[in-house]
Amino acid sequence: MTTTAPAKTKFEAVIGLEVHCQLSTTTKIFCGCSTQFGSQPNSNVCPICLGMPGVLPVLNEKVLEYAVKTGLALNCQIAPHSKFDRKQYFYPDLPKNYQISQFDLPIAEHGWLEIETEDGTTKRIGITRLHMEEDAGKLVHAGSDRLSGSSHSLVDYNRTGVALCEIVSEPDIRTGAEAAAYAQELRRTLRYLGVCDGNMQEGSLRCDVNISVRPVGREEFGTKVEIKNMNSFNAIQRAIDYEIERQVNAIEANEKIYQETRLWEENTQRTISMRLKEGSSDYRYFPEPDLVAIEVPAATLAKYKSELPELPSAKRNRYKSEFGLSAYDANLIADDRAVSEYFDAVVKLGIDPKQAFNWIMGDITAYLNENKLKIVDLPLTPTVLAELITSIADGTISSKIAKDILPELLAKGGSVKAIVQAKGLTVLAGADLEKIIDQILNENPKEVEQYRAGKTKLLGFFVGQTMKKTQGRAEPQATNQLISEKLNQVT
Secondary structure (H helix, E strand, C coil), rough: CCCCCHHHHHHEEEEEEEEECCCCCCECCCCCCCCCCCCCCCCCCCCCCCEEEEECCCCHHHHHHHHHHHHCCCCEEEEEEEEEEEEEECCCCCCEEEEEEECCCCCCEEEEEEEEEECCCEEEEEEEEEEEEECCCCCEEECCCCCCCCCCEEEEEECEEEEEEEEECCCCCCCCCHHHHCCCHHHHHHHHHHCCCCCCCCCCEEEEEEEEEEEEECCCCCCCCCEEEEECHHHHHHHHHHHHHHHHHHCCCCCCCEEEEEEECCCCCCCCCCEECCCCCHHEEECCCCCCCCCHHHHHHHHHHHHHCCCHHHHHHHHHCCCCHHHHHHHHHCCCHHHHHHHHHHHHHHHHHHHHHHHHHHHHHHHHHHCCCCHHHHHCCCHHHHHHHHHHHHHCHHHHHHHHHHHHHHHHHHCCHHHHHCCCCECCCCHHHHHHHHHHHHCCCCHHHHHHHHCHHHHHHHHHHHHHHCCCCCCCHHHHHHHHHCCCCEE
16 A cells, blocks of 8 residues: 555644553452463452452552552642443453443543654653553454354453553654654553553553544544554554555545544554444443542642652653763663663762663673563672772773673672682783783794884784783783883884
């Protein structure tokens, strides 16, 4: 499908995201069942989450805390009074045939999240609302059928009743790239808060896109289409780009665009129709009679606000303004909260931020990736890394020695000073270094003669020989200077 250049200038997309994030509570929203992922099907269930007659839900206090903290982090207004509602729909993975959600009085509204656009500028995306709700179960389609691809479906209710926050953006997004940036920044924020692991492959973060196109300059929205089934940020961008092109081509061909739900088909890289979209009236919302209204006391709200960490955007700005890191480096080091806190701890010990960045994002990150570890699991503490960098700066060890002892520090921790002394790895300088250089020059008279005849590039040869003989313990600057002085002496 190809869109002509003029069409791209005549139309613009209007995009909003609905993001369901699974909260990282150990138990479900209205009962004490475990939320552990990967358990045996239908093992984490009870009469409450299965909707048995006569049972009563009780709100998990940690769910409310996580929802309020997320709302605060997204610059939302926390509702002085909110409630739960029943959302009626009928599907095999919904045992009660309704979902407990929030309709007209959500816990948080009117917020915003700032993203970085492709041209390096920032853009504020509005947050319409954030509300709490319970998750549905999961259908597993099995067997083989010539027409549908499966002969039967199995249902796993383990996920039923797991706590969700649904975060709905304003229709402020205009491109697939902006949508992906928004979803990434939202996930980054949720991870910083510790309220959601953001694992899209496990369904912890699920994004639905609402998209329409309209002629540039027109205020009225076009017909809205919802896209589901995107399990990566790259898929979100590609699905939106495809759908924009599809709708523009349909409008230009005078074809009707239906308000519907479409699925992103990864294999064919296209959206396909799933069903016509329901309106809110189809869900027949009414207040949940078994749960009391929610009012967050001012003291509790103040407590939650005081417990918020420094958020990713603030951290990136601080790294650029205080530490002089580039935008790219600041984005990289601030992407993960644990990594950024490790970095901060090293810098607080007086280490140059760029040096700390290079070690953390270089050798240390490579080790973590190779061994599938997190930085909090490292025996190499920020204090020991600071000692290592300081030892290089003050000439106690060379960069090569630091690289040589790093694997041991990463695996076991310990003291840099103790390892260096135990292995005799201190830097060679002064008379000891001069003696070794004299020996190398005496062993290579031909190369000495060639150097003095004008082949000065041989200086590197002598430096290399010195490093080899000293096993990297020679201080590089002193080595270069001493060799150069001796080679240039008049004989």
